[in-house]
Amino acid sequence: MDEQTATEAMDNFTAIWNTYTLEGEVVHWLACSLYAACRKGSTPTVGKGLMEGNCVSLTRILRSSKLSLIQFFSKMRKWADMSNLSQDFRLRMDRLERNFEVSTVIFRKFEPIFMDMFQNPQGAEPPRQPRSRKHRRLPCHISDVFKFCWTLFVYTKGLPPLYRADGHVSSDEPPPCVLERLCELHDGLVVEAKGIKQHYFKPYIQKLFQKQILKGHEELLTEMLDPQNFIDNNKAINREYEEYVLTVGDFDERVFLGADADEEIGTPRKIIQEMTTSQTAAQSQLQQHVEKSGSLAPSTPLTGRVYLKEKDLLVTPVSSATQSVGRLQSMVAGLRTAPSDHLMQIFKSCSRDPTESILARVKTLGQTFKEHYTNDSDDTPGAHIEILYYKILENVIVQETKRLHGRDMSVLLEQDIFHCSLMACCLEVVLFSY
Incomplete structure (x- = not known):
């Protein structure tokens, strides 16, 4: 840079x-x-x-x-x-995001179509190179074919219009093609697919052959996957596409092919896996059993029903309140109605120590609540309110310190409305639990 x-x-x-x-x-x-x-x-x-x-x-x-x-x-x-x-930059970002959304949909359709033609690319590992003095080219692995096909597609769809057909279409009878069969299997339009192939994709590939980017049979546009051509073709297409991405500033659509694609994209995608013979037989047996019995449980005495929860648990106000109080008790277990040692250290690290003002404020708010609610006791909700307040306050301060990279928290801790709002939230939680 x-x-x-x-x-x-x-x-x-x-x-x-x-x-x-x-x-x-x-x-x-x-x-x-x-x-x-x-x-x-x-x-x-x-x-x-x-x-x-x-x-x-x-x-x-x-x-x-x-x-x-x-x-x-x-x-x-x-x-x-x-x-x-500028507005031009915003429009470019909108176009970039739309391209990403379209490419995501296309890639999800590309996987099942590819598996109708070839094996599952998620399957076996590619063969290792033999350790010998004489280097021998190995046939391309299925995962290499998968990556090559996708890279060739994303590169050709981004080429300029000058690569399109000039209106001349060969009158010779076209060779056998699987487009019609693939369109039947995946709800495609045969006429549209053949038109795109003849007027767009085929001229693209011909220009790539003429520029010696691709190697193979130039007239039939074949032999690109042959061992003597595939390695050079794969390197050339990836090199040309990288140059295109750097020139246009678009995102690299090969991101879908990486092992960390889910993390780099930001959303998980389902990986299509090929079912083995045993898995297919097991699925067939399960389907027959469900149709006969109407249940997924195996028809044996050892169904394990005693380990399952009841479908309709009897929920009453008392049981619901008991569960809420139990969850609250587990949250405040082992804590006391005072700041923890860690929270006290955070207070002392501030430029203005807010310990006294916070303790006094909590005491005042707690006393106001108790006067209008009940008498003071360790078993009353008031004690839980203070414990929960200090617990949440510590979590908030720790997170803010990390987010602001160690900045002084004095300004936040001196805000009266912040502490009153936090105490009110803790009060609502405790009262709801009881």
Whole structure:
């Protein structure tokens, strides 16, 4: 990354940090500032003038900051508002997010279609290279074919219009094609699929052959997966796609292929697994049993019913209150009506020690409550209120200290409305439990 972009990103981040309260991880907001600064710049090219952006990969920024794509889009919208970014940049981000949503849907459809043609890519490991002096190319593994097909698709769909057909369509009889069968299996439109293949996808592949990016039979557009061609084709397509991603500034759609795809995307996706023969037989037997008996329980004396809870538990106001009190008792077990040692250390670390004011405030509010409710006793709800108050106060202060990276908590702890509101919430919890 060039020094000018890094300096601009840091200056913008510092200005926003001093103006707004940034929630969450600081490095995530720094990634947003970095991406915005990268897309503002331009890079000189050989014979092409200037290129928008500085060729910094969005995927590398997100991986380095451990920020998922979905979180990135959410935080980037907030960053655009705080930084007052241009409308063109906002439109570009909207288009980027729409592309991501479309690609997510396409990839989910791509997996079952691929498994109708090939084996499950989640299956066996690829074969290891033999340890011999003479290097021999091995046939491509099914997982390599899966990644190659997806990368070829995401690269060709992003190519400019000049790669499309020029109106000339060969009158020769087309070779056998599985498009019609795949459309029947996956609710596709045969006419539309064949039109896209003939007028868009086929010209794309022909241009890639002409530019010697792909190797194989140039007339039939075959032999791309043959051992003598596949390794070079795979490297070439990945290299061309990486160049395209850096040039356009789009997200790398190969993120769906990685082992950490769920974390990098931000939402879990279901992995389609191929069922074995034994699993298929077991599912068939279970289906027959359910149809006959109408129950999932096996028809044997040892059904284990004694270990299951009753379907309709008898719920009464007394039992409900007992459960609530039990949960409350477990929350305050082992604690006392005073700040813990850890909380006292936090109070003393503040520039102005709020211990006396907090203790006095709690005593006053507690006394006001007891005067209107009941007499003082260790078994009354009043004691639980104070214990719960100190417990929650400690949790809040600890979390705020982590979020603000050790800033002084004196201002927060001196806010009377904060303590009164927290005490009122604890009061509501305890009274509801009883």
